[in-house]
């Protein structure tokens with residue numbers, strides 16, 4: 416943005432079901448809502464662009480709406496990236512300075528992190544984030560701030576989030592073609608965490624699951640750092656298509672039925688309830704028992720949480736989620752989802768609503784907007800970190816490691 420608009424921050428979330436653009440203003444009192452736009456997503460599925468022209472048109476529509484409501488032109492933005500092509504891995508690297516200990520400066524930290532990122536990546540993958548977990552100084556682990564300390568050897572453990580280069584690039588291209596420059600990209604649940612997780616949860620160990628339309632993105636924090644990230648290929652749209660097939664009704668009708676009558680626990684639906692289901696073709700609509708809706712949705716809900724449980728078990732993370740699991744995203748609105756999730760994972764679960772921006776309309780205070788709101792908080796945090804002159808490693812490292820683009 417030009418100088419005139421440098422206090423504005425725009426976030427773009429190209430989701431599987433909706434494309435959302437949020438404009439916030441950075442004020443002395445923090446972030447303030449300025450405007451937003453939402454358009455139905457077309458041309459993008461599960462984080463992948465399948466029809467560029469349609470995706471560009473959706474972004475353009477949401478951007479224009481946001482420009483009108485904010486009263487400012489949108490030229491730059493931070494963009495969310497997600498989808499099943501994302502992989503998270505933990506890595507480790509370090510360097511020895513010699514027999515005599517040396518004071519650790521910014522350059523030494525940079526070199527250690529370079530070693531950690533040095534693992535061979537396939538040519539078609541790129542690093543989205545390098546998130547430091549801890550530093551190890553002369554075999555003393557658990558150091559959060561090595562700056563200014565003395566050591567003969569410095570090691571760092573990082574969590575690396577990688578994306579398929581072409582998939583990430585295609586979303587950037589769609590936004591560029593809509594006339595907006597992408598300043599920075601962020602793995603969506605990392606940003607979402609900023610709007611829904613509390614610091615004590617991050618310290619204790621928590622899993623955030625953003626149940627979107629095309630997939631469920633997860634991120635785990637332990638001792639305040641990112642320990643694991645993954646994407647589970649089931650989202651709310653799978654629930655809808657199960658209903659469409661099971662009830663033999665058009666997808667749009669299945670979506671309405673899910674929102675109006677959906678429940679993840681069959682036995683909690685009163686036995687006598689009947690609902691009208693439109694048929695496909697020109698057949699007459701039918702009356703069915705509402706319990707049938709639950710009979711279709713409950714197994715899918717269990718499957719989602721079984722996949723989450725297996726992912727957390729295989730990565731060795733389940734036992735670390737002491738503060739439980741936090742659900743967000745539009746798919747988390749299905750009644751009964753928390754009870755099923757708790758019974759499958761045997762962990763406490765809560766539904767999260769996003770932290771509001773000042774002056775924000777209440778329509779945005781919904782779980783499907785947690786990610787775009789989190790992107791505004793994340794963008795603000797990253798921007799402040801770049802501007803900070805203090806010596807705290809977190810802010811300095813952030814500016815070093817996250818400071819791509821602008």
Ligand SMILES: Nc1ncnc2c1ncn2[C@@H]1O[C@H](COP(=O)(O)OP(=O)(O)OP(=O)(O)O)[C@@H](O)[C@H]1O
Pocket residue numbers: 429430431432433434456461462497626627628629630631650651652653655670673674677744745746747748749750782783784
């Ligand atoms: N009341 C509801 N009950 C059940 N599901 C709902 C409800 N409201 C919305 N959903 C589902 O939430 C999903 C959309 O959520 P969201 O807007 O978070 O997805 P997205 O960000 O577009 O997709 P993704 O994150 O996968 O790219 C849809 O599958 C929709 O059916």
Ligand SMILES: [Mg+2]
Pocket residue numbers: 430431625627628744786
């Ligand atoms: Mg989403």
